[in-house]
Amino acid sequence: MKEDIQKLAQKNKVLNNARIRVNAIRGNGGLYDPENNKPNIIIEAIPLGEQYDRLNENGLVIGVYPDARKSTDRFSNLKSNNFLPYTLGAFYAKANHWNDAIILNQFGRICETTLANIFWMEGDAIYTPPLSEGAVAGVMRRYLIERHIQMDKPIVERNLAIEELEKATGIFITNAISGIKWVKQFGDGQYAPSKIIPLYNEMIKTIYSL
Numbered sequence: 536m537k538e539d540i541q542k543l544a545q546k547n548k549v550l551n552n553a554r555i556r557v558n559a560i561r562g563n564g565g566l567y568d569p570e571n572n573k574p575n576i577i578i579e580a581i582p583l584g585e586q587y588d589r590l591n592e593n594g595l596v597i598g599v600y601p602d603a604r605k606s607t608d609r610f611s612n613l614k615s616n617n618f619l620p621y622t623l624g625a626f627y628a629k630a631n632h633w634n635d636a637i638i639l640n641q642f643g644r645i646c647e648t649t650l651a652n653i654f655w656m657e658g659d660a661i662y663t664p665p666l667s668e669g670a671v672a673g674v675m676r677r678y679l680i681e682r683h684i685q686m687d688k689p690i691v692e693r694n695l696a697i698e699e700l701e702k703a704t705g706i707f708i709t710n711a712i713s714g715i716k717w718v719k720q721f722g723d724g725q726y727a728p729s730k731i732i733p734l735y736n737e738m739i740k741t742i743y744s745l
Contacts, residue, residue, distance in 0.1 A: 536576070543580045552583040554712060558616070583712070590735045594719020594728060595708070597648065599697060600624035600636040605646050611669040624649040635708065637697075640669040645695040648708055651716070652676040655695070656705035656730050665692035675709040682738055705730040714739040 536557070544553050556579040562571040603620035605611060620638060628636035628649065637653065640646040647653055647670040654663045661683070664670055683690045700706065705726050706718035715738070717731040 536578075540578055540580065543578055547580045549580050549582050553580050554583050555580050590728065590732060590739075591713075591716045594717050594726065595634040596632070596720045597635045597637060597706075597708075597718055598628065598631055598633050598721070600627045600638060600649070602627070603638070604641045604643070605638050605669045606641050607667060607669040612666050612672040614671050621649045639697075643696075644668060645697060645700060646670050651708035651710040651713075653706070653708050654679075654690070655700055655703035655707075657703060661690045661734075662695070663690055663692055664695050668694060673709060674711040675714060679709065679738060700724075707731050707734075714742070 540555055540557075544550050544555070547553075558577040558579075559574040560577065562573045562575065600620065600623070603623065605618070605620065624636040624638055628634065635648045635650050637648050638646050645653060645664060646668050647664070652663060652670055652673045652675070654661055656662070663676065663680075666672055670676075680690050680692075701722050701724050703721075703724070703726070706721055706724075707715050708718065709715050715731065715735050717728045717735075718726055719728075720726070
């Protein structure tokens with residue numbers, strides 16, 4: 536698979552910086568009676584268009600998508616193509632002039648956003664919802680948690696209600712493409728990037744300088 540990805544990146548002329556998407560779909564046959572369960576793999580390689588190697592200058596504005604709940608089951612942490620609330624939540628965010636929308640879980644607690652895992656700060660402490668709350672097990676999320684454990688400054692995983700997020704001193708979201716993005720506004724709360732910049736410089740900027 537690694538060789539196939541490299542060949543595709545070369546063919547598409549995106550050798551320096553690319554977004555690689557690997558999608559696995561079920562084998563040939565009908566919806567419920569496939570000839571076999573051998574997966575078919577689709578690989579995409581496209582230019583990495585956004586400013587991935589720097590912290591966003593303009594903070595994000597986010598809000599809560601109220602019309603769907605994500606279940607907390609054994610499949611919640613997997614990234615798949617069939618979770619409609621992500622798409623509808625993104626449309627809802629656009630209609631409200633937000634950059635992203637928060638997805639709630641079945642208990643009405645904060646799970647993630649339509650695009651990323653979510654973190655918040657209280658003083659110098661950093662928190663994020665545990666995977667048991669239904670969030671996708673993001674690569675960047677895992678990286679930040681593991682790095683902080685190595686530094687003996689663990690990120691605390693705990694449940695998060697909407698009201699608690701409004702009391703945060705800083706909010707940021709993460710995914711493998713954009714690393715960290717800081718949130719400027721959630722509800723009536725306003726947040727400065729001052730607490731996020733050191734985190735970005737220490738944890739993310741070093742990756743892109745390799």
